[in-house]
Amino acid sequence: MEEDDQKPQLQVAAAPPPPPAAEPTELAYIPDCIIEEILTRVPAKTVFRCMAVSHPWLSMLDNRRFFQKHHSLSSARPLVVFSDPLGGKANRILHLYEGRTSSDFEPRTRSLSTRIDFPDIARGRCTFLHDVNTLVTSCKGLVCWATHRGAGDVVISNPITGEYVLANTHARGRNSLREVASVFIGLGYSRRTNSFELLKMTLGLLDPIDFTMGWYPELLALGAKSSWRPAGEASEFDFSRKVCDLVNVDDGTVYWRYKEEPSICSFDFDRTLFRFVDLPEFEGPALKTVSLGVLDSALCVSFVSPDDSHVELWSARTVDNGGAHGVGTAWKKLYHIETVTTMLENSGRVWSRGAYQPVMYVEANKILMHDWRTNFLMYDEDNKKTRYPI
Known part of the structure; x- marks a missing residue:
């Protein structure tokens, strides 16, 4: 018995107390329907980042219904490109x-x-x-x-x-x-x-x-x-x-x-x-430089003069005179864009020869176009001396 009394006694350590529950953030008190409504109005890149916040957010955002609603409310107009x-x-x-903006189409940010x-x-x-x-x-x-x-x-x-x-x-x-x-x-x-x-x-x-x-x-x-x-x-x-x-x-x-x-x-x-x-009456006969596009939901035609010194943008308006065949088209000249650059503008770069297809208005009076080589180019009507070759 004395030998048993001399054996070391095992000490059982008490389990540490559980960590205190994290206090809910302010976002936890916002209903999912309101969060979803907010995220339908932000850029797509922000939506993808929000998917990593939590599993509830992932399940809320990763569904077809949300993306269809997001696209219908988006101010951006996606470009579809084929490899x-x-x-x-x-x-x-x-x-x-x-x-969404002109900077989004620059090579360093475009992907x-x-x-x-x-x-x-x-x-x-x-x-x-x-x-x-x-x-x-x-x-x-x-x-x-x-x-x-x-x-x-x-x-x-x-x-x-x-x-x-x-x-x-x-x-x-x-x-x-x-x-x-x-x-x-x-x-x-x-x-x-x-x-x-x-x-x-x-x-x-x-x-x-x-x-x-x-x-x-x-x-x-x-x-x-x-x-x-x-x-x-x-x-x-x-x-x-x-x-x-x-x-x-x-x-x-x-x-x-x-x-x-x-x-x-x-x-x-x-x-x-x-x-x-x-087609409208252009200042020149070179039909090979004519290109169709859509601006503000209307047919638009661009024309490059034979000497490549300027680009004309024309918009068409459908005139309905009644009846099945009573339709016509009225053309209006929108812009006369000078394409000759100096050494102080764009480091002396000039616009490529050939047709330019108008794509869309990106911002107020900023027109996105691309040439026959499919290079994007931005034109700012407010500052006619500034061009954005992309």
């Missing part, structure tokens, strides 16, 4: 860039981070004339183009959510004329039917007796089990040539142009009406 615009690779890679891969799936027989229209058209947040190797398939994508569908371009209607070839034009929106529609120009057999051939527009409504249907008549014109310009205006009209042509082709989705629009 391979001519479709030479198996996939087209889309980059989405969000810019193409969002990336979406689109498969180029070939199915069915080829009906579209390849390489006639390799351009991308956009309408109310959707982008659309004909696949390069897709045997006539058309891709319609929402770049905000990354969703896309392949439209079947071979669904023929019961009343469709016999199709020989067709040229895909683009996507448009009809306010009359409240639906998105695809437009193509079709070369078909008009008279089976004397084998008369002619072009006519055809439409395919999206979101319904429908087929291509004739939509009016097209004037005698060769639509098989390569399209060099293509824009979609919010009034429900798509415009496109061919090289060396003094007029623009247009299609009104509300009236299902095809017509020509004459």
Whole structure:
């Protein structure tokens, strides 16, 4: 017993008291609905940073509904850029860039981070004339183009959510004329039917007796089990040539142009009406320097003078005189931009030769354009001597 009494006694240390609970911050008392409403009005980069704050914020922000609402309220207009615009690779890679101010478009701050891969799936027989229209058209947040190797398939994508569908371009209607070839034009929106529609120009057999051939527009409504249907008549014109310009205006009209042509082709989705629009009278005959764009939801045309000393920007306004065919176009000259720089301006850099496509107003009287080399350039109308080559 004495030996047992001499053994060291084990001492059990008491467990440390639990740390005091962290006091809730002021953010914890703000309802999630209010936080979500605030974050729908901040830049996308800020939203991504807020996702790392906590798991509740991550679950609140990382959903399709929030991003759709954020995009609808955003003051930025995203630019969609293809890594391979001519479709030479198996996939087209889309980059989405969000810019709000002129500094966002400078090389040191501009980055193409969002990336979406689109498969180029070939199915069915080829009906579209390849390489006639390799351009991308956009309408109310959707982008659309004909696949390069897709045997006539058309891709319609929402770049905000990354969703896309392949439209079947071979669904023929019961009343469709016999199709020989067709040229895909683009996507448009009809306010009359409240639906998105695809437009193509079709070369078909008009008279089976004397084998008369002619072009006519055809439409395919999206979101319904429908087929291509004739939509009016097209004037005698060769639509098989390569399209060099293509824009979609919010009034429900798509415009496109061919090289060396003094007029623009247009299609009104509300009236299902095809017509020509004459270009304004420029100070020179060089049609190769003409480019289409959209400014303030209106058709805009830029023209570079033959000696490249200035750029003219013109805006079009549709005049409705009543009736299905009572429409016209009135042109207004917006800006006369001098493009000759001195050694004191931009270190003697001059504007590149060729066409300049107006893209959008970034800030008040600051116009974002890009040239035929797809280089971005900013012009400040308030300070006419300041240019921002990008």
